[in-house]
Amino acid sequence: MDILHRIEDVRTQVRQWRGERLRIGLVPTMGNLHQGHLQLVKAAQDEADRVIVSIFVNPTQFGVGEDYETYPRTLDEDCAKLRTLGVDVVFAPSVAAMYPDGPELRTRVSVPELANTLCGAWREGHFDGVATVVSKLFNIVGPDVAAFGKKDYQQLRVIERMVRDLNFPVRILPVETLREESGLAMSSRNGYLTVEEKGRAAVLYQTLCEARERLLRGEPFAEVEVWGRDRLNASGFRTDYFSVRRAEDLKEPTTKDTELVVLAAAWLGKARLIDNVELSLNLDG
Numbered sequence: 001m002d003i004l005h006r007i008e009d010v011r012t013q014v015r016q017w018r019g020e021r022l023r024i025g026l027v028p029t030m031g032n033l034h035q036g037h038l039q040l041v042k043a044a045q046d047e048a049d050r051v052i053v054s055i056f057v058n059p060t061q062f063g064v065g066e067d068y069e070t071y072p073r074t075l076d077e078d079c080a081k082l083r084t085l086g087v088d089v090v091f092a093p094s095v096a097a098m099y100p101d102g103p104e105l106r107t108r109v110s111v112p113e114l115a116n117t118l119c120g121a122w123r124e125g126h127f128d129g130v131a132t133v134v135s136k137l138f139n140i141v142g143p144d145v146a147a148f149g150k151k152d153y154q155q156l157r158v159i160e161r162m163v164r165d166l167n168f169p170v171r172i173l174p175v176e177t178l179r180e181e182s183g184l185a186m187s188s189r190n191g192y193l194t195v196e197e198k199g200r201a202a203v204l205y206q207t208l209c210e211a212r213e214r215l216l217r218g219e220p221f222a223e224v225e226v227w228g229r230d231r232l233n234a235s236g237f238r239t240d241y242f243s244v245r246r247a248e249d250l251k252e253p254t255t256k257d258t259e260l261v262v263l264a265a266a267w268l269g270k271a272r273l274i275d276n277v278e279l280s281l282n283l284d285g
Helices: 007-019 035-047 075-085 126-141 153-166 188-192 195-216 221-234
Strands: 002-004 024-029 050-055 089-091 145-149 171-175 238-246 259-268 271-280
Touching (some): 007 050, 007 126, 035 075, 050 075, 050 126, 089 126, 145 153, 195 221, 221 259
Antiparallel strands (some): 238 259
């Protein structure tokens, strides 16, 4: 496994693979890898001959007062995990390599219809930073496929729309959320939880699952949203949102919509947790 830090070195490797007519997969990450990330790698390996994993803590997707400075950087440990999976290249650029004129973006990619709601309403500019860095990675690597987890559901939809609107020749692989035994979605930020908080954090997924059952029984969307927020707050969370949306475009659903997703973001101690569940309504039932 090669660990590359320079953009030109990645492009040289990709040109060689292209000359051999190999399919290339990309897994963008910020490092501090857990089993959920490794599941993304395996999904990419199933669809590609060679896989590049990027490890880059991207400053442009962090807001003022967020955890950019303290976000765990664990490159050596991450590379050891990736080596055991047979990853071909780790691309670990510096901020200077990715943003040679500084991270204050002169050019940015924005998907406002999807990015300014839900997490975007609470984290101004976050998805501009995500879309911009992913577009840069797509331009550097030129992958045939790229894997993204469904835990970050809004991010997945933003990237899918960006790819479609800007004609990137890459197929996005949505990968199911990997969970702890308690149901808690695996996340790099789970490390911010205390032992007591981690036990209580499972209430987030439990609440989402019960919300899904309530919707399947025909309860109104707005009532389920209020119930979900109230339950999380009563369990010690500080809830940013608990929302029922159309799965395709994250717009507020009508009674005619059948493919839905329930999304939530809530603070527990120092950790901001996000999760979601999908569901299909049977309007003929």
